[in-house]
Amino acid sequence: MVAIAAPMLGALVAVTVKPGDSVVPGQEIAVVEAMKMQHGVAAPAAGIVVSFVAAVGDTLAEGQPILFIEPEAGDAAEAVPAKAAAVDPDHIRADLAEVLARRRGTLDIARPDAVAKRRKTGHRTARENIDALLDDDSFIEYGGLAIAGRSRRATTEELIAQSPADGLVMGIGTVNAGLFGEEHARVATMAYDYTVFAGTQGARNHIKTDRLVELADRWRIPFVQFAEGGGGRPGDTDGGGFIRAFEWLPKLSGRVPIVGMAAGRCFAGNASFLGCSDVVIATRDATIGMGGPAMIEGGGLGVFRPEEVGPVAVHVANGVVDLLVDDEAAAVAAAKRYLGYFQGRLADWTCADQRALRHAIPENRLRVYDIRALIETLVDRESWMELRRGFGLSMIVGLARIEGRPVGIVANDPAHLGGAIDSDAADKAARFLQLCEAHGLPVVSLSDTPGIMVGPEVEKTGLVRHAARMFLIGANLTVPLLSVVLRKSYGLGAIAMTGGSYQASMFAVSWPTGEFGGMGLEGAVRLGYRKELDAIADPATRQAKFEEMVAQLYQHGKALTTAGYYGIDDVIDPADTRQWIAAALRTAPAATVPESGKRLRWIDSW
Secondary structure, three states: OEEEEOOOOEEEEEEOOOOOOEEOOOOEEEEEEEOOEEEEEEOOOOEEEEEEOOOOOOEEOOOOEEEEEEEOOOOOOOOOOOOOOOOOOOOOOHHHHHHHHHHHOOOHHHOHHHHHHHHHOOOOOHHHHHHHHOOOOOOEEEOOOOOOOOOOOOOHHHHHHHOHHHHEEEEEEEOOHHHHOHHHHEEEEEEEOOOOHHHOEOHHHHHHHHHHHHHHHHHOOOEEEEOOEOOEOOOOOOOOOOOOHHHHHHHOOOOOOEEEEEOOEEEHHHHHHHHOOOEEEEEOOOEEEOOOHHHHHHOOOOOOOHHHOOEHHHHHHHOOOOEEEOOHHHHHHHHHHHHHOOOOOOOOOOEOOHHHHHHOOOOOOOOOOOHHHHHHHHOEOOOOEEEOOOOOOOEEEEEEEEOOEEEEEEEEOOOOHHHOEOHHHHHHHHHHHHHHHHHOOOEEEEEEEOOEOOOHHHHOOOHHHHHHHHHHHHHOOOOOEEEEEEEEEEHHHHHHHOOOOHHHOOEEEEOOOOEEEOOOHHHHHHHHOHHHHHOOOOHHHHHHHHHHHHHHHHHHHEHHHHHHOOOOOEEOOHHHHHHHHHHHHHHOOOOOOOOOOOOOOOOOOO
């Protein structure tokens, strides 16, 4: 006889045979339970059950006999394992079918009425936007089965139908992996679903946001949000615990790139999250506000349509919006392009004939020119992305590439205020410098400024403090600052454009058109030689003397003279500007991240 023993310490919970029964190899003849798990006990060989020595309910030691069998002749020495029953891999069990049906119910294909409503407003669904953002088949969704916390107002079945994913589609995936490799392409992304309670922030989708933000922080991956929605949701009844996203999402600032997109209506909490972004991309139909019409009316402040509260035209001019685009498709394309500047270098690039830069600035030193055309000639083709174009008009900031390497660019625009730096322009440049510092991008400064703006009106804007932001941030940059003086480099504006001094830059060079001085030449003559000029009675003679003095000052302050006493590093052929920049980028060490995980503790929202 052969003893069939317990394979482990446990309780005998079932037997499937009785004395006299025939068994075959591998047949289950008993069940032992240990630590709430049941283990089948199989016959090792063919034979006849002889007797039991244990009963159901007994606790057995490992190796303790349960029963005995009499093997058939020839089978005692060698057990023959039973063949496993064939399993159809395509068979869907009931438990899996339930999950798949629930998940399918969250998809657009199962919600034709909700999709139709989006089509009427000219918008895409949350899932369509995420699919467009991420590389094919890279999306891993988190929390897709969550439902709204309204158990006191609706049944579970109703909530499953009404609130798929609790109105927030989120997860991780890759963007631009084909260009930069999967290691550098990972992102965390979320999109409020306007078809679920107007894209509001519910108790459970707040918990989901906490989860996604924590993942982005832990794994240092960029965070992309589609922020359309009406803010906090007042109708939830189930407590969701403490909300941490308004603490944790801002803490991502300076640690990873944060991209925010707004289409349609974006109010209150949704707008707050949007405002924490490094870059805000908005469609032409966007309305963005810290309070929507209901909150305004509730506060006794009037009745307004949503489109009257923070229309995008207002936010382009006041600096809230960095990039204005036509629609959600263009917003996603802009987001993907923006992320690319923080994902690495491109191996393939081309540029315009750099000799064109020799003629980018008019020989007449008083004539304006197109600074944007100059920038596009200087950088790699199709690599220029300007930010906040409608705000701080005398300053231009944006991202570009030189020989495939990403850089930030700040430049004065002589077509507005002659390139003088007012409060808005200073804020625009200072905040952009923070962005570059936080994410390790070198900065190219293209300087053509008569200085910081002056006058009683501009002082009413708090210019003293605003202008000082450029000094404070510029002087504390650790990324390379590469300064190129295009024409005017006067006064405090010149210092602000070069990190506090020409020596603060990794290099400070000038084109032959460069002019240097404590203030503009004409102003310096009028102030410094007022008595001499006033003493000349004849207007024509006075004007001739004025022009003579200006010419003398120009000779003293022109680029060649300044380089002669080594006030700058060199005067260069404009066509060699890319060579200087590229050489500096090759020389400068790659930006490192300190143990704290941040090069800059945060980036100002403004």
